[in-house]
Amino acid sequence: MTHAKIKKVVFPVGGLGTRFLPATKSMPKEMLPVVNKPLIHYAFEEARAAGAQEFIFVTGRNKHAIEDHFDHVYELQSHLSTKNKRLELEMTSDWLPPPGNISFIRQQEPLGLGHAVWCARHAVGNEPFAVILADDMVLSKTPCLKQMVEAYDEVGGNVLGVMDIPREKTGSYGIVDIDADAKPRNRRLIKAKGLVEKPSPEKAPSTLSIIGRYILQPEVFHILDRQKPGAGGEIQLTDAITKMIGEKPVHGYRFEGVRYDCGGLVGFVAANVAYALEREDIHDRMVSELREVFKRGRVKE
Ligand code: UTP
Numbered sequence: 001m002t003h004a005k006i007k008k009v010v011f012p013v014g015g016l017g018t019r020f021l022p023a024t025k026s027m028p029k030e031m032l033p034v035v036n037k038p039l040i041h042y043a044f045e046e047a048r049a050a051g052a053q054e055f056i057f058v059t060g061r062n063k064h065a066i067e068d069h070f071d072h073v074y075e076l077q078s079h080l081s082t083k084n085k086r087l088e089l090e091m092t093s094d095w096l097p098p099p100g101n102i103s104f105i106r107q108q109e110p111l112g113l114g115h116a117v118w119c120a121r122h123a124v125g126n127e128p129f130a131v132i133l134a135d136d137m138v139l140s141k142t143p144c145l146k147q148m149v150e151a152y153d154e155v156g157g158n159v160l161g162v163m164d165i166p167r168e169k170t171g172s173y174g175i176v177d178i179d180a181d182a183k184p185r186n187r188r189l190i191k192a193k194g195l196v197e198k199p200s201p202e203k204a205p206s207t208l209s210i211i212g213r214y215i216l217q218p219e220v221f222h223i224l225d226r227q228k229p230g231a232g233g234e235i236q237l238t239d240a241i242t243k244m245i246g247e248k249p250v251h252g253y254r255f256e257g258v259r260y261d262c263g264g265l266v267g268f269v270a271a272n273v274a275y276a277l278e279r280e281d282i283h284d285r286m287v288s289e290l291r292e293v294f295k296r297g298r299v300k301e
Contacts, residue, residue: 001156002153003128003152003153003156004127004128005051006050006051006052006128006129006130006149006152006215007051007052007053007054007127007129008052008053008054008055008056008123008124008127008129008130009047009050009052009054009055009056009129009130009131009132009145010056010057010058010117010120010123010124010129010130010131010132011030011040011043011044011047011055011056011057011058011131011132011133011134012058012107012113012116012117012131012133013028013030013040013057013058013059013060013063013066013134014058014059014060014063014107014110014116014119015029015060015110015116016060016110017029017030019263019264019265020032020265020268026062027062027065028040028062028063028065028066029135029263030043030063030066030134030135031065031066031069032262032268034137034262034268034271034272034275035272035275035276035279038069039134039135039137039262040057040066040069040134041069042134042137043132043133043134044070045095045143046132046138046143046144046145046146047130047132047145048097049143049145049146050130050143050145050146050148050149051146051149052130052145053097053101054101054102054103054123055070055097055101055102055103056102056103056105056120056123056124057070057102057103057104057105058105058106058107058116058117058119058120059104059105059106059107060106060107060108060110066104067104070096070097070102071096072093072096073092073093076092077089077092077093080092103123105119105120105123106119107119111229111234111235112229112232112234112235112236112237113133113234113235113236113237114224114227114234114235114236114237114238114239114240115224115227115234115235117131117216117220117224117237118221118224118225118227118235121221121224124218124221125218126218127218128152128215128216128217128218129215129216129218130145130148130149130213130214130215130216131212131213131214131216131237132145132212132213133211133212133213133263134212134262135212135261135262135263136211136212136213136259136260136261136262136263137259137260137262137271137275138161138211138213138255138257138258138259138260139257139258139259139260139271139274139275139278140255140256140257140258141256141257142256142257144161144213144255144257145161145213147188147253147255147256147257148161148213148215148253148255149215151186151188151189151251151253152215154185154186154189155184155186155189155249155251156249157217157248157249157250157251158214158215158216158217158220158241158244158248158249158250158251159189159214159215159251159252159253160176160192160210160213160214160215160241160250160251160252160253161210161211161212161213161214161252161253161255162176162190162208162209162210162211162252162253162254162255163208163209163211163254163255163259164207164208164209164254165207165208165209166207167201167204167207168201169201169209170198170199170200170201170204170207170209171198171199171200171201172198173198173209173210174195174196174197174198174209174210174236174238175195175196175197175198175199175204175205175206175207175208175209175210176190176192176194176195176205176206176208176209176210176252177192177193177194177195177196177205177206178190178191178192178193178205178206178208178252179191179192179193184251188253188254188255188256189251189252189253189254190208190251190252190254191249191250191251191252192245192250192251192252193245194242194245195210195238195239195241195242195245195250196238197230197231197236197238197239198231198232208252208254210238210252211259213255214237214241216241217244217248219244219247219248220237220240220241220244223240223243223244224240227239227240258274260274273286273290
């Protein structure tokens with residue numbers, strides 16, 4: 001059976017990013033750079049690598065910099081082209097999607113991830129779509145969403161990016177209740193019989209946590225239409241996906257790659273180091289700088 005292609009990707013970027021204050025006082029969290037690219041730029045590249053053609057951003061107040069990032073900047077482009085700075089020009093604008101393939105929707109109140117996704121219902125329409133949370137980065141050989149789209153082509157339904165975490169951390173994530181009787185042919189897939197948002201380690205049905213990559217069926221919007229706030233007073237996407245179980249299959253996909261939780265300070269700084277080390281041009285200098293930093297130890301006791 002062939003499954004409808006994933007053409008649209010939703011990027012919920014309406015959060016307040018309070019863990020990065022004061023940086024996020026006037027700048028969106030998604031514009032924080034990892035090496036030289038903003039988080040949202042990596043997310044966009046991943047969507048494109050997975051075959052997406054339409055990019056839907058759900059934004060909030062204070063997010064103009066994201067819109068500007070996905071637009072031409074004529075003064076700079078003309079300056080760079082006069083100076084014949086080809087590489088810089090490439091980085092500035094060559095990657096822009098054609099006009100009309102990118103849209104911005106305003107989430108007037110940050111009522112949670114489920115609410116942010118629901119705000120994209122008219123733009124997505126009646127077709128399966130993907131969601132990428134830019135603050136979850138996955139460093140991998142094959143981009144994470146591309147891996148997931150390939151798995152989705154096999155099983156259809158909903159596919160969630162999942163990874164094993166230490167049991168003591170279950171309280172920070174959505175956790176999968178695994179259907180042990182289902183044995184998908186693809187060994188990276190597991191079938192879910194339930195999902196639990198932020199369970200305590202004693203109550204967690206597994207240690208498999210959902211990360212910020214989702215392939216969802218449009219039925220999720222009908223559920224979100226009626227969704228009441230859940231954990232933390234927010235409208236939770238996990239709760240809505242849970243309600244689809246039984247109607248539409250929900251699989252978890254254990255992606256290949258390393259995930260960096262860039263929603264928090266430590267994960268974000270670690271991602272900067274890891275992505276810098278991936279770059280041929282700065283790898284060696286980074287290694288020697290890092291060695292120096294560790295050798296020196298802390299300056300202020
Ligand atoms: P987070 O839980 O990381 O929230 O949201 P946050 O507000 O961005 O950051 P903190 O906790 O205050 O530091 C996870 C993802 O969901 C989006 C965020 O932009 C982020 O990508 N989100 C969250 C929305 O788009 N709208 C919301 O109402 C909440």
